[in-house]
Amino acid sequence: MPIKYDKLIKMMQKAGITSYTIKRDKIIGQATYKKIMEGGDIDTRTIAKLCKVLNCQPGDIMEYVEEEE
Secondary structure (H helix, E strand, O other), X not given: OXXXXXXXXXXXXXXXXXXXXXXXHOOOOHHHHHHXXXXXOOOHHHHHHHHHHHOOOHHHHOEEOOOOO
């Protein structure tokens, strides 16, 4: 996938946000959390929720990396 969530994962770890926290506080669904951890696609509503929780902008949590052909 050309979108990488490494920055998001680091920010979540720094903020102490775990899969348990996400489930307990109903931030995002567990399936969405799994997609993030595996590098899958997530929608803009999810990005907005995460930006609100982490007080950041979308560019702070993800980056585009061009795929080699």
